[in-house]
Amino acid sequence: MFENLSSKLDKAFKTLKGQGRISDINVAATVKEIRKALVDADVNYKVAKTVTDKIRDEALGKEVLISVQPGQLLVKIVHEELTKLMGETKQDINIKGDPAIILIAGLQGSGKTTFSGKLANYLKKTGRNVLLVACDIYRPAAIDQLKVLGEQVGVEVYAEPENKNAVQIAKNAIQHAKNTNKKIVIVDTAGRLAIDEQMMREIAEVKKAIAPTETLFVVDSMTGQDAVNTAKTFNERLNFDGVVLTKLDGDSRGGAALSIRSVVEKPIKFISTGEKMEAIDLFYPDRMASRILGMGDVISLVEKAQQAFDEDEARRINQQIRKNQFNFDDFISQLEQIKKMGNIKDLVSMIPGVSKMMKDVEIDDDAFKPIEAIIRSMTKKERANPDMIDGSRRRRIAAGSGTSIQQVNNLMKQFGDMRKMMRSMSQMGSGKDALRKMKNMGK
Structure with a gap:
């Protein structure tokens, strides 16, 4: 980023x-x-x-x-x-009302529909019943895309495939939300390849008809100043409440993030990276400034970890480590938790100093795939008892996972070293005692 x-x-x-x-x-x-x-x-x-x-x-x-x-x-x-x-302080989304209505606007290709799914997932985790509404009546497969996203996050999608009146669909959806006790309604609207009068008139009519509590304008951060100019035009017609920056994991130069608040005078409320439904964050101006200056963003990294990691699972893993019983089943469970946190390169950039070191290094989200293939090629007994994996078993695992024996050997060695380190750390205790022991390790 x-x-x-x-x-x-x-x-x-x-x-x-x-x-x-x-x-x-x-x-x-x-x-x-x-x-x-x-x-x-x-x-x-x-x-x-x-x-x-x-x-x-x-x-x-x-x-x-x-x-x-x-x-x-x-x-x-x-x-x-x-x-x-960039706005000094974080600006929260307004979800007051019964139901609270959130209108999503933007150009085609800006990531509106994907963001709608991410926002539904984000708000669902707060314990509220959410309804997604498909009001993009022009783009082929737009309704199907939203339904797929809704299924992924476990949120109902309201759609009227045969109806070509976006205003009526939105009004019907609000009534459906009231009838089914939905507390938040997210309305995904149509975009165009460029700003045109028909689009502006339609989105304005939808907003007037449903009186949303929050209107968010989604912009592709990779478009730089074009994004800022588009936001300015939309704001003149819609008077939206906040901005969403998408595709920040792409080759973004930063122009949109740094300019849009000053030019449009509306806060950036969310940022979005990648396609994963968990890849959405509230926008903190001070944290973004830290990341731009290469200072990292440890607070956001910790928050992502807290959201992704299950407390009961963490306690179970800790017990496994203390008993020196951490195995490949535990390891792959931890990999799954890490993958939920979002784009790997984006996570690495949050660690102070590391972003500068890794700026020319390509970190692929598929980097874990060979490791997962090796582990999943083991038998249940082998995953639970890594020490039993001898030479013949390693050859079988390599053949079954489509990797080399060297790759299997490297993983076994790294896993063994990691188990020793984790065991040592768990024996150090906590607090002042742990600090004292760490200081004495180098003596």
Whole structure:
């Protein structure tokens, strides 16, 4: 996410290395590089100029504190200004009403329907009954796509395939929601390849007819300034409540995320990456600023882990580790939990410092497939008792999984090393005792 922008900003900060004070001369060169990096990232030029002027004014004459390098001080200033630019604080979605009605708008191809499914899944986890409504009456297979997504997340989809009146479908859906005690209605509307009057009139009529409590505009973040311009046009007609940025796992330069709040004056409420139904996050301006600056986002990583990992399963695994009985069934269970957390490269970028190290490394979500194939080629007894897997068994497992004996041997060795490490950590206890033992390990 935003690798190119992060790299260029990091290069700009290095201009101040070795300086004892941020001065007019050295800050001018740095701010120029920052502005260039933002414009290259497809940030609106006026927005880029405004924010870099603020950075310059804030930075000029700042004394560098003891043990704090000028570059570090400027990173702090840039972080604060980027956070302000993107809205300062998280903005929650409005789900008041009985039912609460959420209208989803945007161009075709922006990811509206997929986001609708993700949002339904997200809100369902809060314990509310959700209804998805198929109001895209133009795009072939749009209704089928929404039904597939609804089935994946366990949410009912209301559709009238023969009806070509989007307003009537939406009104009928609201009545159906009331009759079936649905507390949230998500209305997926039609998009077009470009803005046209028919589309704008139809979406405006749908909004007027159902009076949504929340209207979200979905934009493809990969389209940069085009996304910002489209959002501005939609807002003039719809006066939407918030923005959703999709496809942030693609080759996104960051322009939409950094410009849209300032230009449209509407908050970004959600970000979305990948196709998995769990790949949706609330938008935190300060956390996004940290990720853009290569500082990671540990808080979001922990939150994702908490959502993905089952507490009972975690306790069971911990007991297995303590008894030195952690096996391949436990291991593959943990893999499944990790995969639920979302795009692997996106998760790695949340770890401070790692995003810079991994910027040129391709991390494929399919990286776990050979490991899973090897484990699933084992018998139930072998998975439960890894120590019994000898040479002949390894050859059979390699043949059954379509991998090499070397790959099986590597997995067995890595699994053995991991079990030893996990066992050692579990024996260290917790709190101050664990810290004391960790300090003594290197002595």
